[in-house]
Amino acid sequence: MFTGIVQGIATIDDVIQAPGLNTLIVSFPEGRVQGVETGASVAINGTCLTVTRQEGSQLHFDAMQETLKTTTLGELSAGDGVNFERAARVGDEIGGHLLSGHIHTTAEIVRIVRSENNVTLWFEVPGDWAPYIFPKGYIAINGASLTIGDVEENRFNVHLIPExxxxxxxxxxTEGDKVNIEVDSQTQAIVDTLTRMGYGRPQQAPE
Known part of the structure; x- marks a missing residue:
């Protein structure tokens, strides 16, 4: 499990491609892989991956075909930065919301609004996932636990502070970039249950 609190930015050193498999070689900031062993779980841009090898501050991960198809990991190349979070341990503070590291879909950044002290990002998700997106709800974007702002059909925004x-x-x-999306598990369970009972998505109150 993960908390959605990104622990830093790592760098893709190399991507080794093989049939149905990409091996990601990732460099982490100094001290961030202390105690990591082969078999440990690390979220890379929100995707739970297993460490297959360690060399100093460099970790190796294998991404299978299904992972490459569902996430943006197949688009990574040497030099790219990625968000990372090591798996949560019993007793860790949950600063965001609980995440599985299993990506549901991807979204495209369709608009970026910059103001003096924050940035607002607008995303567009496939229509099938729009029912799980609610104002003030939780969502994980590239592994970061964020609060949804406004929702317009299958588009939504988040407001980001400088930190x-x-x-x-x-x-x-930049606009056009794609990101990994993990919807909130509790929201998904509630929406799916209501759908099975014959209820549609609640209508938003008129402004």
């Missing part, structure tokens, strides 16, 4: 921009890759994103 979030500094500690994650959101500070360097």
């Amino acid at each position: 979030t921009l500094r500690a994650t890759t959101f500070g360097t994103v």
Whole structure:
């Protein structure tokens, strides 16, 4: 499990491609892989991956075909920055919300609004996932636990403070970039249950 509190930015050193498999070789900031062993779980841009090898501050991960198809990991190349979070341990503070590291879909950044002290990012998700997106609800974007702002059909935004921009890759994103999305598990369970009972998505109150 993960908390959605990104622990820093790591760098892709190399991507070794093989049939149905990409091996990601990732360099982490000094001291961030202390105690990591082969078999440990680390979230890379929100995707739970297993450490297959360690060389100093460099970790190796294998991403299978299904992972490459569902996430943005197949688009990574040497030099790219990625958000990372090591798996939570019993007793750790949950500063965001509980995440599984299993990506549901991807979204495209369709608009970036910059103001003096924050940045607002607008995302577009596939229509099938729009029912799980609610104002003030939780969502994980590239592994970061964020609060949803406004929702317009299958588009939504989040507001990012300077610290979030500094500690994650959101500070360097551009329009057209794709991100990994993990919807809140409790929201998904409630929506699915109501759908099975024949209830549609609640209508938003008129402004």
